[in-house]
Amino acid sequence: MSAYWSDFVKTLDPYVPGEQPTQTDLIKLNTNESPFAPSPAVLEAIRQATADQLRLYPSPESDRLRTAVGKYYDLPADHVFPGNGSDEVLAHLFLSLFRHQGKQILLPDISYSFYPVYCRLYDIDYQSVPLADDFSIRIQDYLALPAESISAVIFPNPNAPTGIALTRAEIEQLLIQRPQWVVAVDEAYVDFGAESCVPLIRKYKNLVVLQTLSKSRSLAGLRVGFALGQPELLEGLVRVKNSFNSYPIDRLAEAGAIAAFEDQAYFEHTIGQVVDTREYLIEALKKLGFEVLPSRANFVFVSHPQHDAGQLLAALRAHAILVRHFSHPRIASFLRVTIGTKKQCETLIKSLSEILS
Incomplete structure (x- = not known):
């Protein structure tokens, strides 16, 4: 701690990302990256872009990207807000749409742990809504809270780290019954089997959907994310x-x-390939006695009734396999395992078999 820090910095409790090891012989199943290389077309496009134009600033609004994303989702370009990874987009979202004097935002008690960090950074009051006993998000629990004291709700769909997804119809009920709230749906993992809320954007002016190229498009190292919503809503993010x-x-x-x-x-x-390997891994883990939550993401959330999760984490590390463990009391018995290649997941199962025996 430096004497030159501002008082505010001393109060921060920053987000801790998953380990990015320098060791190259590890099977890395801890940060939900894709096990596959980016599309060859992506690599070629980047090569062609490394030209004289790099001396010039890029488009401030990323117009070509907004047009391409809008075309993909059948939305006008002004319904797209790109950012330096979805975390930056989230940061702008929290500051521009969630910070209202005397009001709270709602988020699940088990969810993306960056959300409370943003709340503390921007002095936003929030209320954690407990997941159900089966770790699902229940929309009725949000609707049961006093509407006038709340400005917004945010959750991932599928949720992280559980992998459990809501249906689009369930989320639409929240949009219909709470039109005065901003409803932010973080769809970082939606491409792996959940229903996207993008088709609802033209219908609801209070909906914002966030997506990223880090997971399903194998571009975590490129840092591109975006929000989708009606222009009047996104203009707040643009101003920030x-x-x-x-x-x-x-x-x-x-x-x-x-x-x-x-x-x-x-x-x-x-x-x-990721979805097929996920289903293989779920069945293999169940045969080893693990409880596996239903996942629509590129990871599974698992617990073994007879083995401590922290000890399993360490034992897998000794086998050169990284997975993720969270210290929150409700989920301390669980490990989050990213879906790797079929070969990597087979190695994981072999190692777990040896560890458990």
């Missing part, structure tokens, strides 16, 4: 962005992101 960083998407990232949306065949192929 232009008060913070006018050029969040660089030329290489824009070129790669556009190419990723254009290569639909590669996207569908890799998604299919």
